Amino acid sequence: MSVDPVLSEAPxxxxxxxxxxxxxxxxxxxxxRRLLHNPLAVASGLVLVxxxxxxxxxxxxxxxxxxxxxxxxxxxxxxxxxxLLGTDDLGRDVLSRILLGMRASLLVAVLAVVTxxxxxxxxxxxxxxxxxxxxxxxxLTDLMLAFPFLILAVGLAxxxxxxxxxxxxxxGIAQVPGIIRVVRSDxxxxxxxxxxxxxxxxxxxxLWVLLRHVLPNATSVVLVQATVAVPAAxxxxxxxxxxxxxxxxxxxxxxxxxxxxxxxxxxxxWNAVMPGLAIMLLALSFNVFGDSLxxxxxxRGSRR
Amino acid sequence: MxxxxxxxAWQSLLTLVLAAVVxxxxxxxxxxxxxxxxxxxxxxxxxxxxIRSEYGLDQSLPVQFWQYVTRMVRGxxxxxxxxxEPVSEMLRTALPVTLELSLLAIVIATLLGVLAGVVAAVRxxxxxxxxxxxxxxxxxxxxxxxxxxxxxxxxxxxxxxxPASGFVPLAEDPVANLxxxxxxxxxxxxxxxxxxxxxxxxxxxxxxxxxYVRTAEAKGLxxxxxxxxxxxxxxxxxxxxxxxxxxxxxxxxxxxxxxxFTLPGFGKLTIDAVFQRDYPVIQAVVLVTATSYxxxxxAVDLLYSVIDPRVRVAGxxx
Numbered sequence: 143m144s145v146d147p148v149l150s151e152a153p154x155x156x157x158x159x160x161x162x163x164x165x166x167x168x169x170x171x172x173x174x175r176r177l178l179h180n181p182l183a184v185a186s187g188l189v190l191v192x193x194x195x196x197x198x199x200x201x202x203x204x205x206x207x208x209x210x211x212x213x214x215x216x217x218x219x220x221x222x223x224x225x226l227l228g229t230d231d232l233g234r235d236v237l238s239r240i241l242l243g244m245r246a247s248l249l250v251a252v253l254a255v256v257t258x259x260x261x262x263x264x265x266x267x268x269x270x271x272x273x274x275x276x277x278x279x280x281x282l283t284d285l286m287l288a289f290p291f292l293i294l295a296v297g298l299a300x301x302x303x304x305x306x307x308x309x310x311x312x313x314g315i316a317q318v319p320g321i322i323r324v325v326r327s328d329x330x331x332x333x334x335x336x337x338x339x340x341x342x343x344x345x346x347x348x349l350w351v352l353l354r355h356v357l358p359n360a361t362s363v364v365l366v367q368a369t370v371a372v373p374a375a376x377x378x379x380x381x382x383x384x385x386x387x388x389x390x391x392x393x394x395x396x397x398x399x400x401x402x403x404x405x406x407x408x409x410x411x412w413n414a415v416m417p418g419l420a421i422m423l424l425a426l427s428f429n430v431f432g433d434s435l436x437x438x439x440x441x442r443g444s445r446r
Numbered sequence: 447m448x449x450x451x452x453x454x455a456w457q458s459l460l461t462l463v464l465a466a467v468v469x470x471x472x473x474x475x476x477x478x479x480x481x482x483x484x485x486x487x488x489x490x491x492x493x494x495x496x497i498r499s500e501y502g503l504d505q506s507l508p509v510q511f512w513q514y515v516t517r518m519v520r521g522x523x524x525x526x527x528x529x530x531e532p533v534s535e536m537l538r539t540a541l542p543v544t545l546e547l548s549l550l551a552i553v554i555a556t557l558l559g560v561l562a563g564v565v566a567a568v569r570x571x572x573x574x575x576x577x578x579x580x581x582x583x584x585x586x587x588x589x590x591x592x593x594x595x596x597x598x599x600x601x602x603x604x605x606x607x608x609p610a611s612g613f614v615p616l617a618e619d620p621v622a623n624l625x626x627x628x629x630x631x632x633x634x635x636x637x638x639x640x641x642x643x644x645x646x647x648x649x650x651x652x653x654x655x656x657x658y659v660r661t662a663e664a665k666g667l668x669x670x671x672x673x674x675x676x677x678x679x680x681x682x683x684x685x686x687x688x689x690x691x692x693x694x695x696x697x698x699x700x701x702x703x704x705x706x707f708t709l710p711g712f713g714k715l716t717i718d719a720v721f722q723r724d725y726p727v728i729q730a731v732v733l734v735t736a737t738s739y740x741x742x743x744x745a746v747d748l749l750y751s752v753i754d755p756r757v758r759v760a761g762x763x764x
Contacts, residue, residue: 280457281457281460281464284457284461284740285461285464285468287694287743288461288465288736288737288739288740289468289694289732289735289736289739290693290695290697290698290735291694291698292701292702293697293698293716293731293732293736296716296720296731296732297469297472297728297732299720300472300476300720300728301472301475301476316694373586373587377587377589380589380591380592381591381698384591384702385701385705385717386717386721400589403595404595407595407598407599407603414592414595414596414599415596417592418588418589418592418593418595418596422584422587422588425586425587425588425589426583426584426587429583429586429587430583433583
């Protein structure tokens with residue numbers, strides 16, 4: 143019963159074994175074709191592409207820098223000339239800060255999920271393949287689960303100080319158990335299939351079998367898990383920064399923007415509404431795309 | 447069964463000990479001298495020496511760990527640097543608030559989640575399913591602390607329907623107590639409801655295509671009876687585990703929700719402690735969370751294996 147608290151969806155059943163590379167093109171093309179035939183997948187995919195471009199190009203796209211203050215125009219409403227989405231209590235341009243905040247959100251999410259995959263995939267492979275270490279890794283997973291990400295972040299902030307990097311580590315560690323779980327169960331499944339047995343009989347080393355036969359076939363479950371982990375990480379970053387445990391002001395973050403907007407919320411509600419909508423849009427497009435990907439990878443083919 | 451219980455109990459105990467080791471080492475990883483950190487304002491050599499001997503910092507690490515564990519087991523969680531109050535006392539006043547908030551959130555999330563999940567499964571391919579699925583996706587994607595801010599802004603401040611912040615103890619005035627907790631628990635429940643909805647729907651879909659449901663239909667039972675007595679009953683097992691597994695998310699969520707609605711609970715204690723560098727409180731908070739997570743998950747496992755004998759069998763085989 144070890145599941146990441148934020149990621150407890152049933153794991154997708156991936157395609158049957160593609161065997162090593164080569165023949166993988168067939169199923170992969172089928173997945174892409176299914177995605178292209180799903181309007182929700184196309185729409186969320188487009189939003190994602192735009193969001194990532196915005197994240198990368200934010201410093202160029204933003205009309206102002208994040209810290210440029212205009213004390214002559216504080217708490218300006220949206221539509222104010224020169225400030226499309228208005229300004230905050232220090233007269234900083236909300237649109238610019240949202241664009242740069244999205245960049246920070248995506249950066250933390252990518253760092254967290256890369257950490258989670260980097261730690262979780264090897265552990266999951268080893269746990270599923272070698273029965274001897276399965277117990278040890280399961281206890282390790284239980285241990286990680288016992289520290290919810292916020293409590294982990296609290297501990298990290300106490301020991302190492304609050305920062306973007308520590309927020310990403312806390313979120314990433316919290317996601318490791320989810321990755322271990324799906325990779326472990328997929329490794330167990332793949333291990334029992336004939337093509338792995340054939341490789342073993344053929345004299346392949348354990349490392350070769352894991353890297354060449356098991357890992358390539360486990361990529362689809364990792365991919366699906368990652369599409370759930372990214373939006374969870376985006377929400378996690380917002381929470382931590384909101385509480386002051388993540389990105390530190392004045393650096394732009396959607397979470398710190400909400401924290402700063404709270405005292406002025408009655409006078410300037412747009413400041414408290416728009417960063418939240420940006421977070422939701424990001425998370426929603428990842429979640430919708432992740433769902434579509436899960437469906438497209440489901441060999442039973444039916445939407446469920 | 448006994449063997450399964452013994453294995454799970456042993457595993458939980460082991461995890462508990464490991465968690466204590468992590469927290470213990472975490473304190474030692476604090477920047478600088480832990481005695482300095484624990485001392486707070488009073489940094490005279492005498493005070494530092496007193497702290498060193500009180501916390502056994504002059505002993506070897508294993509001895510220190512043993513002393514640490516025995517103190518914790520006795521319920522001695524140290525003294526807050528900021529208030530001078532025993533940490534266990536602070537927890538005793540804060541925990542009931544969080545417990546009540548979380549229980550209300552679980553009840554709301556389960557009612558909403560199961561209902562929406564059943565509707566989505568039974569009305570498959572119809573507008574009802576799309577609405578339920580869409581709401582679940584939004585529930586998963588919306589930052590619920592932001593939802594809390596918006597709710598305060600548009601429901602509490604603008605209409606005065608609900609109090610925007612504060613707390614009244616249950617024993618003092620049950621009606622005012624619930625009134626203060628309606629918004630926070632609905633907000634906290636949204637994310638959990640979305641997860642429960644998706645799992646309920648998924649297991650209902652499995653159940654509805656299972657042979658026993660077809661049998662029930664074939665022998666002429668009314669659809670309502672088939673859905674509630676047969677399919678839903680089997681699907682509900684999932685909900686029990688989900689709540690256990692989502693506990694970590696619920697704890698994290700409660701911390702933020704309390705912060706927004708300024709409820710004097712566990713979360714507020716935690717965040718205040720971080721910003722005041724109140725290390726004994728931080729340490730207690732981390733340890734209590736880990737312990738309750740492990741204990742509750744053990745309890746959920748037990749409950750699960752009582753409800754569903756298949757788990758026991760699988761557990762023994764593993």
